[in-house]
Structures are given as C-alpha cells and as structure tokens.
Amino acid sequence: xxxxxxxxxxxxxxxxxxxxxxxxxxxxxxxxxxxxxxxxxxxxxxxxxxxxxxxxxxxxxxxxxxxxxxxxxxxxxxxxxxxxxxxxxxxxxxxxxxxxxxxxxxxxxxxxxxxxxxxxxxxxxxxxxxxxxxxxxxxxxxxxxxxxxxxxxxxxxxxxxxxxxxxxxxxxxxxxxxxxxxxxxxxxxxxxxxxxxxxxxxxxxxxxxxxxxxxxxxxxxxxxxxxxxxxxxxxxxxxxxxxxxxxxxxxxxxxxxxxxxxxxxxxxxxxxxxxxxxxxxxxxxxxxxxxxxxxxxxxxxxxxxxxxxxxxxxxxxxxxxxxxxxxxxxxxxxxxxxxxxxxxxxxxxxxxxxxxxxxxxxxxxxxxxxxxxxxxxxxxxx
Amino acid sequence: xxxxxxxxxxxxxxxxxxxxxxxxxxxxxxxxxxxxxxxxxxxxxxxxxxxxxxxxxxxxxxxxxxxxxxxxxxxxxxxxxxxxxxxxxxxxxxxxxxxxxxxxxxxxxxxxxxxxxxxxxxxxxxxxxxxxxxxxxxxxxxxxxxxxxxxxxxxxxxxxxxxxxxxxxxxxxxxxxxxxxxxxxxxxxxxxxxxxxxxxxxxxxxxxxxxxxxxxxxxxxxxxxxxxxxxxxxxxxxxxxxxxxxxxxxxxxxxxxxxxxxxxxxxxxxxxxxxxxxxxxxxxxxxxxxxxxxxxxxxxxxxxxxxxxxxxxxxxxxxxxxxxxxxxxxxxxxxxxxxxxxxxxxxxxxxxxxxxxxxxxxxxxxxxxxxxxxxxxxxxxx
Numbered sequence: 001x002x003x004x005x006x007x008x009x010x011x012x013x014x015x016x017x018x019x020x021x022x023x024x025x026x027x028x029x030x031x032x033x034x035x036x037x038x039x040x041x042x043x044x045x046x047x048x049x050x051x052x053x054x055x056x057x058x059x060x061x062x063x064x065x066x067x068x069x070x071x072x073x074x075x076x077x078x079x080x081x082x083x084x085x086x087x088x089x090x091x092x093x094x095x096x097x098x099x100x101x102x103x104x105x106x107x108x109x110x111x112x113x114x115x116x117x118x119x120x121x122x123x124x125x126x127x128x129x130x131x132x133x134x135x136x137x138x139x140x141x142x143x144x145x146x147x148x149x150x151x152x153x154x155x156x157x158x159x160x161x162x163x164x165x166x167x168x169x170x171x172x173x174x175x176x177x178x179x180x181x182x183x184x185x186x187x188x189x190x191x192x193x194x195x196x197x198x199x200x201x202x203x204x205x206x207x208x209x210x211x212x213x214x215x216x217x218x219x220x221x222x223x224x225x226x227x228x229x230x231x232x233x234x235x236x237x238x239x240x241x242x243x244x245x246x247x248x249x250x251x252x253x254x255x256x257x258x259x260x261x262x263x264x265x266x267x268x269x270x271x272x273x274x275x276x277x278x279x280x281x282x283x284x285x286x287x288x289x290x291x292x293x294x295x296x297x298x299x300x301x302x303x304x305x306x307x308x309x310x311x312x313x314x315x316x317x318x319x320x321x322x323x324x325x326x327x328x329x330x331x332x333x334x335x336x337x338x339x340x341x342x343x344x345x346x347x348x349x350x351x352x353x354x355x356x357x358x359x360x361x362x363x364x365x366x367x368x369x370x371x372x373x374x375x376x377x378x379x380x381x382x
Numbered sequence: 383x384x385x386x387x388x389x390x391x392x393x394x395x396x397x398x399x400x401x402x403x404x405x406x407x408x409x410x411x412x413x414x415x416x417x418x419x420x421x422x423x424x425x426x427x428x429x430x431x432x433x434x435x436x437x438x439x440x441x442x443x444x445x446x447x448x449x450x451x452x453x454x455x456x457x458x459x460x461x462x463x464x465x466x467x468x469x470x471x472x473x474x475x476x477x478x479x480x481x482x483x484x485x486x487x488x489x490x491x492x493x494x495x496x497x498x499x500x501x502x503x504x505x506x507x508x509x510x511x512x513x514x515x516x517x518x519x520x521x522x523x524x525x526x527x528x529x530x531x532x533x534x535x536x537x538x539x540x541x542x543x544x545x546x547x548x549x550x551x552x553x554x555x556x557x558x559x560x561x562x563x564x565x566x567x568x569x570x571x572x573x574x575x576x577x578x579x580x581x582x583x584x585x586x587x588x589x590x591x592x593x594x595x596x597x598x599x600x601x602x603x604x605x606x607x608x609x610x611x612x613x614x615x616x617x618x619x620x621x622x623x624x625x626x627x628x629x630x631x632x633x634x635x636x637x638x639x640x641x642x643x644x645x646x647x648x649x650x651x652x653x654x655x656x657x658x659x660x661x662x663x664x665x666x667x668x669x670x671x672x673x674x675x676x677x678x679x680x681x682x683x684x685x686x687x688x689x690x691x692x693x694x695x696x697x698x699x700x701x702x703x704x705x706x707x708x709x710x711x712x713x714x715x716x717x718x719x720x721x722x723x724x725x726x727x728x729x730x731x732x733x734x735x736x737x738x739x740x741x742x743x744x745x746x747x748x749x750x751x752x753x754x755x756x757x758x759x760x761x762x763x764x
Binding site: 117120121127157158159160161163164165167168169171172173174175176177179180185186187188189190191192193194195197198 | 543567574
C-alpha cells in the first residue's frame with residue numbers, strides 16, 4: 001500500500017475519501033457534522049458558503065466553542081495565510097473567499113499571514129522575487145473585498161519586530177525533536193526552516209497578546225497545514241492562551257484533478273488570475289479534469305459526476321445564485337448537459353470573475369497600506 | 383584528564399595557559415604576535431590598551447587584514463555584544479572599555495548587540511525582567527563614553543525587523559547538524575535556541591548589507607563566543623561578504639580567580655557597578671583572588687605574582703598612568719608591596735571609577751535614543 005505523507009512541505013500519495021478519513025484519524029480532527037452545519041447556517045441566515053455546503057471544508061477542531069463564543073457575544077478572530085511563492089491561481093483564491101465569508105458572517109477581525117520568510121528558507125528563490133509575489137498576492141487578496149478596518153496582513157519580514165518577539169515564546173516550548181516528528185525535517189535541514197513553525201503559530205494568539213484580551217482564534221486551512229496547529233494547540237495553553245480552533249478543508253479542486261494540489265509551478269496546470277478570457281477557455285477545454293463520461297452517448301445516458309468536475313466546482317463557487325447552481329448540477333448529473341457545455345459555462349463565469357477582480361485590483365493599489373498589520377490598530381480592540 | 387568544553391552555553395574544565403593553547407589549536411585561531419602588536423601600537427600612537435599589552439586579548443583571525451584596510455584608508459567596523467541576563471559587574475565592562483578604545487583608535491562605527499532573545503530562550507527568566515536588565519546594561523555601557531554618531535546598539539527584540547530579515551540569509555546556510563556539532567545542542571533543545579546563532583552572526587555583515595558597501599568587520603570577543611564566528615566565517619562569503627575578523631580574549635579576570643568566568647549569579651562573586659565603596663573594599667579584602675604569598679614573611683621575601691592577582695589586574699586596567707602601573711607591578715612583584723596594600727589601592731581605584739560611572743549614567747538617561755540602532759542612520763555611511 002502506498003504511504004500517505006501530508007505535511008506543509010510534502011504531500012505524497014493518492015488523496016481520496018479513504019485517505020481523508022485516514023488523515024482525520026491520524027491528525028485527530030473531528031468531522032463537521034450536521035448539527036454544526038445547521039448552527040452555522042442559522043448564523044449565516046441560510047447563506048452557507050459553497051465550500052461548506054459541498055463539504056470541501058469537512059473537518060474541524062473545537063469549531064463548536066467558537067460558535068458558542070459567537071452566540072454568547074464573546075469576541076473571537078480569524079487567521080489564515082498564504083506562502084507567496086508565485087502568482088496566484090483561482091485555486092489559491094478560494095480559501096480567501098471562504099475567509100471573507102467568515103469575516104462577513106461573524107463580523108470579526110482577520111489576520112492574513114504572508115510567509116515570505118518561509119518561502120525564502122525552503123526554496124531557491126531570491127528575496128526580491130518573493131517580495132514581488134508577496135505584493136502582488138496581497139493585492140489579489142484584498143481585491144476580494146475584505147474589511148480594511150478588521151483585516152490585518154502580516155507579511156512576515158515586514159512584521160518581524162512583533163512576530164519574532166512573540167515567536168520566541170512559542171519556540172521556547174518546541175523542541176527540535178517535535179519539529180522532526182511533526183514536519184519530517186531532519187538534521188540536514190536549515191535552522192531557519194526548523195524555527196519557522198514558531199512564526200506561523202504566532203498569529204494564532206497574537207490578537208490576544210496585543211489586546212490583552214484572551215480570545216479564541218479560528219483558523220481555516222487546508223489539511224496539509226494541520227501540523228502547525230497541532231503544535232499550536234499544545235503550546236498556546238502553556239502561554240496562557242486558548243487552543244486555536246480550526247476549520248479544515250480538503251485540498252481544493254485542481255485543474256487537472258483532485259489527486260494533487262493545484263500547482264503553480266507549471267503554467268498550464270492552473271488558471272492564473274491574470275489569464276485572458278481566451279487562455280481561461282483554452283485551459284478549461286484542454287486540461288480541466290472532467291466528471292463527464294468518455295463519449296457523448298454515455299454522457300447523455302449516464303450523466304456526469306459534478307462533484308469531481310473542475311469546471312462545475314469552480315462555477316459553483318463563483319455563481320452567487322445557488323438556485324441556478326442546483327439546476328446546473330442536476331442537468332449535468334442527469335446527462336442533459338454535456339461536458340463541453342459545462343466548461344463553456346465555467347469559462348464564462350471564471351473570466352467574468354477575473355475581469356472584475358482586475359478592475360478591483362487596479363483600484364486597490366493605493367489602499368494596500370490600510371490592510372497591513374499595525375499593532376496600534378489592533379490595540380484599539382483592547 | 384579532564385575534558386575541556388568551551389561553547390557560549392557551557393564552559394567546563396580548568397582554564398590555564400595549557401588549555402588556552404589547546405583552544406587556539408582546536409578553534410584554529412592565530413596568536414597575536416609582536417609584529418601585530420607593534421602595528422597596533424603605532425596606530426594607537428603608543429597608547430596600547432592594557433588588555434592587549436597584558437595579552438588578555440591574545441588571539442585573532444585576520445586582524446592583519448583589518449590593519450591593512452585601516453592603513454589603506456578602507457573603511458571597516460566593529461561589533462561586540464552582551465547577553466543581558468543580569469546586572470553588570472566590572473568584569474563585564476572590561477571588554478567594552480576595549481571596544482571603546484578600538485573605536486577611538488580607529489575612529490570607526492561599532493555595533494553593540496544585546497541578545498535579549500537568547501537570554502529569554504536559554505533561561506527561565508521572563509521577558510520583562512530581561513528587558514529591565516537590557517535597559518540598565520545599555521546605560522552602563524554607553525556611560526563609558528562611546529561616540530553616539532558611530533555607536534549602534536542592536537537590542538535584538540527591538541531591532542528584530544532588520545535582524546530577522548538578514549538572519550534568515552544566514553540561517554539558510556546553517557544546518558541543524560552544524561549547530562549540534564559546534565554548539566553541542568541536541569534534539570531536546572528548543573528551536574529558538576537552535577535558530578539564535580543566525581541572529582548573533584547577522585551584525586557581522588549588517589553594516590555592509592545596509593550601506594551596500596562591502597567592508598570588513600572586526601569582532602572583539604572572549605573565546606567562548608568563537609563558535610558563532612567560526613560559522614560566520616563559513617557562511618558570510620556565500621552571501622557575498624568578507625569573513626569577519628576577530629580579536630579574541632581569554633576569560634577576563636574573575637574576583638575569585640581565573641579558573642572560571644566572573645559570575646553574576648552570586649552577589650559575592652563579583653563587584654557590581656552599583657556596589658558602594660564599602661562593598662567594593664569588603665569584596666576585595668574578603669574574596670579577591672590574590673597573587674600574593676600566604677604569609678607576610680614569604681610575601682616580603684618572594685613577592686607576588688601580579689599577573690594572576692585580581693586587585694592588581696583591575697587596578698592596571700583602570701589606572702591611566704601606565705608609568706604608575708609599571709611601578710606598582712614592580713613593587714608588588716618584588717615583595718615591597720603587600721597584598722592588603724594592593725587591595726586597598728585597587729578598591730580606591732575601582733570605587734573612583736564606579737562613582738564617576740554613576741554620575742555619567744545619570745546624565746546618559748535621556749540620551750539612550752541616540753545610541754539605538756537605526757537603519758537610516760547606518761545608511762548615511764553608504
């Protein structure tokens with residue numbers, strides 16, 4: 001049997017329902033059950049995010065405690081992040097649309113960490129190249145519409161004065177052995193990579209540290225990031241903070257299928273945010289993993305499996321009219337709609353989204369400063 | 383035979399001439415020879431620092447290249463530091479009097495690093511306690527008379543934005559294996575301690591990094607700090623900088639003798655900068671390691687060994703009239719002067735020095751800001 005390895009720096013093995021079940025057990029997370037979904041659905045006034053509805057976000061840790069806090073008017077905050085190793089593709093943006101939805105639904109503060117230091121420490125890229133991606137990625141992210149008053153972007157190098165200060169609190173409680181066991185690093189790894197988990201764990205209590213108010217942090221992340229937050233749950237109580245709560249996704253749909261994360265290392269393997277309408281269409285037609293059948297006849301007869309179909313999934317995440325999404329789902333599944341038609345529809349929707357994002361991005365260029373982490377701004381919440 | 387272990391975090395074994403010879407060989411440093419002394423003597427216009435004259439600073443690495451630079455009007459800079467784990471005693475101040483002398487003799491910039499992060503990571507002390515010591519130590523140090531225009535104090539936590547940025551350049555070239563081999567850390571050590579060498583190495587090229595001018599760095603340090611700079615000499619050329627040069631001291635004279643470093647963990651084991659005149663005298667009389675003979679009769683007959691006598695050594699470092707020092711040396715060595723008289727004289731000199739330092743320290747309280755690291759100030763030298 002193939003060995004399944006899932007750490008932030010290595011994902012090996014086929015990812016399917018069975019392997020996700022194994023990870024749930026191995027990592028000790030809980031599945032999101034109907035009770036939780038119905039609580040969130042109620043809070044969101046029936047406006048459940050499609051990534052939750054389709055169980056792409058499928059697991060959690062103490063999400064119930066965060067909902068308890070919300071229902072009892074106790075403050076909490078969100079934390080997510082990105083490693084700025086390249087241009088963003090639509091797969092990268094999805095978790096941010098989810099974080100945005102969480103921010104709006106719960107009306108809470110959000111940290112977004114850009115791990116420029118990690119990308120420098122683990123790759124062959126130069127700092128100035130990574131900085132360029134960092135700036136470009138930040139623009140992409142804030143163009144989604146985050147609340148500038150409640151969104152705080154921690155670009156690690158720029159925020160290092162505060163981050164390093166608190167990261168040493170974390171580091172003091174993590175041994176080299178632990179990092180070896182949890183992340184699979186070894187003695188030939190560099191000492192910056194070994195220290196880095198302290199930097200990624202810090203935002204999970206930073207809001208409490210800066211405001212002096214002990215509050216819970218909810219972290220949406222893909223399951224490969226779980227090692228950081230498993231350690232965080234061990235360390236944070238020792239520092240007097242809550243264990244972080246988590247809402248955990250499977251790997252997001254990839255252009256070429258779900259067996260691997262959507263990769264940005266090959267141009268044709270993903271739809272980038274600056275792709276033209278023609279490129280989007282071409283990539284979908286040529287590369288998109290399809291849930292449809294091999295022949296027109298079979299498709300008409302048996303229908304497609306939309307749940308693994310890249311075009312359908314992207315369409316479903318971008319189309320705001322959920323009634324329409326449900327109709328397309330039925331049509332595609334029943335065989336009434338063909339794979340090519342699904343791709344055309346998705347191409348249209350994606351291009352529309354990218355066009356609108358480009359316009360917003362242009363307008364956002366002068367407003368980046370409003371979103372960057374500033375400890376004084378955080379202290380206003382104390 | 384007793385094993386000799388010398389790292390920044392552990393000093394074990396008797397330290398005598400033979401063990402220093404072993405360290406010189408083991409660490410691969412060079413002894414400071416007469417030729418180097420005479421070059422420095424010439425540059426200092428005959429005003430050689432007593433720590434050099436008495437060969438407390440006894441070894442070096444590429445000190446000759448720094449002197450070449452000076453003689454050819456090429457800029458270089460100095461870097462030294464302190465771990466702010468407690469109040470300073472006079473033993474702690476000595477290397478700073480030497481750094482001050484170097485700064486004045488060569489008229490160069492100087493970094494002083496306060497490793498508050500290291501002290502936090504390796505001790506049980508709280509950050510606020512360490513911060514209090516950091517501030518107090520900084521005041522003690524600047525009261526010696528450093529040039530505020532050319533002295534830049536890097537308190538690690540406060541300077542972390544710049545330090546962490548460059549420290550990751552260093553960290554990327556240091557493996558866990560290397561830190562294990564050089565510092566004797568192991569898998570049960572915390573990841574902050576393992577990363578820390580990057581922070582201490584960074585100032586050895588920081589001036590070049592910030593000004594964009596490749597220049598040499600001369601680092602005066604006690605030999606237990608050598609592991610950092612051995613690694614630095616390996617890493618810095620990979621980053622495009624010069625290997626750091628070093629001027630290396632034995633452990634400085636300790637109140638209770640030279641077999642151990644003067645420790646600040648026990649009040650009676652050192653003369654602290656805030657000790658009263660009465661305390662200074664009492665500590666010298668009661669605890670100071672003496673080079674004199676056991677009885678008055680033997681002392682008169684055989685004389686003392688001033689070179690291992692704490693009272694004489696401190697006196698010799700503080701008395702500016704070197705003719706006077708030489709006369710005392712002869713009188714004490716010949717038996718004309720007794721141990722008690724030597725201690726009285728030293729107590730007088732030390733108290734005088736401490737009194738004057740207290741007055742200066744009071745005046746310096748409002749001027750600390752002038753000495754703190756500011757990257758913009760450094761860039762003026764580019």
